[in-house]
Amino acid sequence: MSSSQPSKVTLTDANPGPETPGCPAVAADIDLSASEYYLNRELSYMQFNLRVLEQAKNQQHPLLERLMFLLIFSSNLDEFYEIRVSGLKKQLGFGRQRPGPDGKYPQEILSELHEQVRLALQEQYRILNEELLPAMAEQNIRFLYRHEWDDNLVAWTQDYFRNEVLPVISPLGLDPAHPFPRLVNKSLNFILSLEGKDAFGRDSGLAIVPAPRALPRLIKIPTHIMPEGDNFIFLSSVIHAHVEEFFPGMRVKECHQFRVTRNSDLEMSNVEVEDVASALQGELHLRRFGAAAKLEVGAGCPSELTDFLLERFNLTEEELFRLDGPVNLQRLMALTAMVNRPELRFPPFSPGTPPALEEGNCIFTAVTREDQLLLHPFQSFIPIIDWARQAAKDPGVISIKQTLYRTNESSELVEALAEAARNGKEVTVVIELRARFDEEENIQFASILQEAGAVVVYGVMGYKTHAKMLLIVRRENGRLKRYAHMGTGNYHRKNSLLYTDYSLMTCDEVVCSDIHKVFQQITGMGKKISPEVILHAPFRLMKGLIQLIQQEKQAALEGKPARIIAKINSLTDPAIIRELYCASQSGVQIDLIVRGICCLKPGVPGVSDNIRVISVIGRFLEHSRVYYFANSSTSMYCSSADWMERNLQQRIEIAFPILKKKAATRILEELEMYLADRQQSWELLADGTYRKNEPGPDESPDGVQSLLLTALATHAMATRL
Structure with a gap:
């Protein structure tokens, strides 16, 4: 694929529901909907939390970090029972x-x-x-x-x-x-x-x-x-x-x-939109x-x-x-x-910053020269905050649009958006008031922004706005130019030091136009939109994923090397699981890096022989969502969406393509690092239990997170994760 010409994803009319057609089992006597091929969602979550608890016994972790894992287990368990x-x-x-x-x-x-x-x-x-x-x-x-x-x-x-x-x-x-x-x-x-x-x-x-x-x-x-x-x-x-x-x-x-x-x-x-905030405040009590x-x-x-x-x-x-x-x-x-x-905590480190994004540089200039791809926490989240601050002060910036699902309690981004509004820029913020356990704080942020003159909307009733998007319109040389940031994680500076997430900063015209369309759909009213390269839920993401999986299946049936890699937090959607089973039966090599819940059973003879599932647990919470399809013209996507029913059908989500070859190659190499990890990874077995991987005598004793710290962060002190 050319690094400068994005290719439009053409979708079929495949039904994304439970009875997805076009996916016959290779073995006609195998019913891929049979319950024996699915793990229970809640019991799978408990397996994840047990892996967290195991970290409290890991003597390679510093002592107080072991205590933190023990307490995170408690926090996770509380929320599990609450919900x-x-x-x-x-x-x-x-x-x-x-x-x-x-x-x-x-x-x-x-x-x-x-x-x-x-x-x-x-x-x-x-x-x-x-x-x-x-x-x-x-x-x-x-x-x-x-x-x-x-x-x-x-x-x-x-x-x-x-x-x-x-x-x-x-x-x-x-x-x-x-x-x-x-x-x-x-x-x-x-x-x-x-x-x-x-x-x-x-x-x-x-x-x-x-x-x-x-x-x-x-x-x-x-x-x-x-x-x-x-x-x-x-x-x-x-x-x-x-x-x-x-x-x-x-x-x-x-x-x-x-x-x-x-x-x-x-x-x-389903109250009226203007009543969402007051209705929510009553529910919080x-x-x-x-x-x-x-x-x-x-x-x-x-x-x-x-x-x-x-x-x-x-x-x-x-x-x-x-x-x-x-x-x-x-x-x-x-x-x-x-x-x-x-000395009883993980050694400190400073997230790395690409030279073009260092403090004092014009981020608009840096993004114009080249798409900027960041992997947090190994690389700093500060450039995204700096970009919002620069946009707030830049006389050429006309408008800023942003989604906020979660952000830190003294949000620098909220301050920058409020400043931009006070400076006369058109600021529109989509705040998801129903972000669980952050509802009260989001109501306060909405009030701050409204008082500054920003337009605040609460998304669409019935669909949580989970997409992470920032769109800036700037007048340059007499013409309007769009810039966008998209991420797999929240606009939360503190979490960016604890969660692994990708950020993409781009001025690609097609991508930015697609982001503009998604914002229009959220804030306005009208028929379905048709983005060129972005897959968005609840309309096109499920269909797009099914088509991409089926493309790999077809490639395998034609004798071509076929491969899917997905790094996600959870996999529960039965339609996606059936498609993955079909692809596996056809010979597609499927590697899934699923941090938490996984309802798919790998390694079942005749069903999922070609599927491997690992979970990586370590110092940082694995949070990035990445999809790779070897035979697609657009092979690499990052996303805010897990492969769950709620994400694909009941939320506003986006999967954005990584169009530049350099960036896509880098992400693929980092995915391979995760798959090669033998220090922090657990492998899912067909019975729903997990087996801890152990490094062999000739394999690196360092975990993938440690390797990424060494490669991307600065002033990182030696530690084994």
């Missing part, structure tokens, strides 16, 4: 049990999940108590439980309790006048069994002590109390030690911590008190108290999890800001 498990429970509640492509019903999936989670939590706390806490103690980072407190610490914690804790906690006795309280999602609470009567003669015997979120869950002991090392106590230990002070004259027989995880999926009806999905209690909590809690939360014994340690473990993430031990 996916709650969704399954809701199906049961409505009596709408339907099997998925794998043939499993919600009740069956839930039972398997709860058992897997129970075992995983046992392993998580074993790692914490038997591996990480002792190893941290050896490094003079200690977490002291009550039996380890000396007299000085006992006296200090008593003062801390009376000055910092007692004034802000409201204990709740339970009786007919004080019914069981509405407890906030994932909040730390204590259930108490009491003996005696209070001043009013009440003796219900039970009480709840909720710990306000304003109180730190991890408390650093002052150096005048313990001068050696970094020493901490848990808020739960402080409350346990002094809980009787909440109930003077009564005896506390039992005191146990607990936490409930609730349904946090927002449910907005309700999220804190959704239906319960999981109850966690301290390991020693007696059955009479857990039975009481299960009844109040309408949960079953299967949904109860006993934990050998703090129930709100992920709040330990605060530790990273409380200790200064860089």
Whole structure:
């Protein structure tokens, strides 16, 4: 393909739905829709989270990073129960049990999940108590439980309790006048069994002590109390030690911590667009008190108290999890800001910046000379921010259009867009208010931009705007010229240091014209558009992918070398999976780098013999989506879309072509580096389990992320990932 002449993708009228025609199995007796060829989505996700947990045991990682992986496992599990498990429970509640492509019903999936989670939590706390806490103690980072407190610490914690804790906690006795309280999602609470009567003669015997979120869950002991090392106590230990002070004259027989995880999926009806923000604000409050999905209690909590809690939360014994340690473990993430031990963290690095994009250079000039391709975090995200800032000040810039799905809390991009609006430029921002768990922040950003004079739209009802696009129109030599940035990740500077994502900065006329059309479709009204080279959902992306897969299949049937490589976060769409099975049966070599959920079964004789699936887990979260089709005139695409039903049919997404040969070749080489990795990769087996790859004696002991750091970043200190 010529590096300067993009080729239009001509699509057939292939139906992207479940009954995609034109894909007969090579073996006529094989039904590629049969449930035996599909893995369950939720159970596949648990496999991913178990791979995250495994990183906590990896002694090649620095000690505090191992702790972070342990806590990320908790955070992931919470969100999984808040969204996916709650969704399954809701199906049961409505009596709408339907099997998925794998043939499993919600009740069956839930039972398997709860058992897997129970075992995983046992392993998580074993790692914490038997591996990480002792190893941290050896490094003079200690977490002291009550039996380890000396007299000085006992006296200090008593003062801390009376000055910092007692004034802000409201204990709740339970009786007919004080019914069981509405407890906030994932909040730390204590259930108490009491003996005696209070001043009013009440003796219900039970009480709840909720710990306000304003109180730190991890408390650093002052150096005048313990001068050696970094020493901490848990808020739960402080409350346990002094809980009787909440109930003077009564005896506390039992005191146990607990936490409930609730349904946090927002449910907005199809209100008018101008009401989206206010409707969403109402939903955000309700999220804190959704239906319960999981109850966690301290390991020693007696059955009479857990039975009481299960009844109040309408949960079953299967949904109860006993934990050998703090129930709100992920709040330990605060530790990273409380200790200064860089030797126990991943070595620091500075993302690389291509010379043309270095600070002070005109980015418009750099992009005019050559498309700029960046791979974050190995290369800096700052040039994208600098470009927006330059556009805000540049007298030649007429308009700026941008999508925002997630961005950091003090967004430099939002500031630049607001400045551009104040400078009289036409600024249009598509803000997705329904970006999960970032809704409130996005509402605030919308307000800031509107006050600055920008036009803010909230996308299209029923379709999340997930595409990552920035379009700048600039007057040059009396003519208007378009520039565009497209990415696989969010406009989030902090995440760009943690997530792997591609960015493309271009002034290609055809690509920029396509981006303009997509923006018009989102912000205006009209019939379907026909971009020249971009594939966009929910209209052309599914059809385009099916056609590209079928082209490889046809090439293989004609005896040509045929290959597909896809790097994505998740693969669940049954129609895409069937097409991949067909291609495999025809001889196409298919390599899939799927970080998380994968419902495709590789290595099934006669079905997926030619499909390999790996997952890479490491220091950085693998987030880039890349599609490669060896026999297509446009062989390489980057995208915001995973191969999931929601991305391909229920979101506004784009897959943008890498038209310049130099850039496409580079991405292909980097994909091959991922496929060759034996240090950070896991291989999916046909039964749905994963096998850790190990480097051979003649293979590099360095992981792909380490190799990319060495190749692309600057001032990267040696580390093995």
